[in-house]
Amino acid sequence: MITVSNLSKKIGDVQALDNLSFSAHDGHITGLLGPNGAGKTTCLRTVFGLLAADEGHAEIDGIDVAKEPTKAKAQLGLFPDPFGLYERLSPREYISYFAELSGMSKTDAKQATANVIAQLKLEDIADRRCKGFSQGQRMKTALAQAIVHQPTNIILDEPTRGLDVMSTRLLRDILIELKKAGHCVLFSSHVMQEVAALCDQVIVMANGKVVATGSPEELCQQTGETSLEEAFIKLIGTDEGIAA
Numbered sequence: 001m002i003t004v005s006n007l008s009k010k011i012g013d014v015q016a017l018d019n020l021s022f023s024a025h026d027g028h029i030t031g032l033l034g035p036n037g038a039g040k041t042t043c044l045r046t047v048f049g050l051l052a053a054d055e056g057h058a059e060i061d062g063i064d065v066a067k068e069p070t071k072a073k074a075q076l077g078l079f080p081d082p083f084g085l086y087e088r089l090s091p092r093e094y095i096s097y098f099a100e101l102s103g104m105s106k107t108d109a110k111q112a113t114a115n116v117i118a119q120l121k122l123e124d125i126a127d128r129r130c131k132g133f134s135q136g137q138r139m140k141t142a143l144a145q146a147i148v149h150q151p152t153n154i155i156l157d158e159p160t161r162g163l164d165v166m167s168t169r170l171l172r173d174i175l176i177e178l179k180k181a182g183h184c185v186l187f188s189s190h191v192m193q194e195v196a197a198l199c200d201q202v203i204v205m206a207n208g209k210v211v212a213t214g215s216p217e218e219l220c221q222q223t224g225e226t227s228l229e230e231a232f233i234k235l236i237g238t239d240e241g242i243a244a
Contacts, residue, residue, distance in 0.1 A: 006056035018208035034205035040188035077146035082138035087131035156187035
């Protein structure tokens with residue numbers, strides 16, 4: 001479970017986060033939905049400990065990220081940009097390297113890597129160099145790195161950005177399986193279809209604040225609209241930054 005309590009963060013002259021609070025629960029997919037500049041990425045970077053909050057705090061399974069960063073990060077998996085893989089490494093080498101970085105011994109990392117390769121059906125490419133991989137192969141390798149240490153919580157920032165249709169669909173299927181296995185999945189997006197298709201809970205953000213919280217259906221009911229896109233426009237008061 002991920003809990004954000006009264007987070008505030010100023011970057012330069014911009015109030016990126018403004019007293020932001022929400023919870024993302026185990027066995028659920030929670031989406032941060034907002035236009036560009038809403039504070040979604042700043043929020044996720046603060047949760048992962050890449051940025052320090054000016055005020056407030058974030059907890060991972062009850063562990064304060066600022067006070068016990070190493071312990072908190074052990075419960076977190078961060079989905080990286082799949083286009084930023086180390087192309088000279090094979091998926092097995094890449095995944096094992098990050099498993100050891102998470103604190104695993106070499107022996108445990110080797111076994112965990114074999115397990116996640118089987119889980120994501122990467123056996124046919126596990127020992128090929130990543131250079132020349134398709135989008136789908138890159139995405140699965142990046143996701144394997146994020147979950148190799150079996151974190152209870154997984155964070156993704158605009159996860160389908162740059163992916164083709166088939167890779168996007170595959171990623172959605174994998175996230176649903178992780179949800180069914182009891183993981184807490186938190187991701188940011190400004191793509192309506194993505195959020196509507198995946199999320200049990202949507203946190204609507206604008207100007208660093210929470211505007212509304214609920215399932216896609218509940219947000220439609222709250223606004224009297226029939227589509228999440230129209231509900232979103234009504235909630236934030238503008239159609240700027242909307243992506244179809």
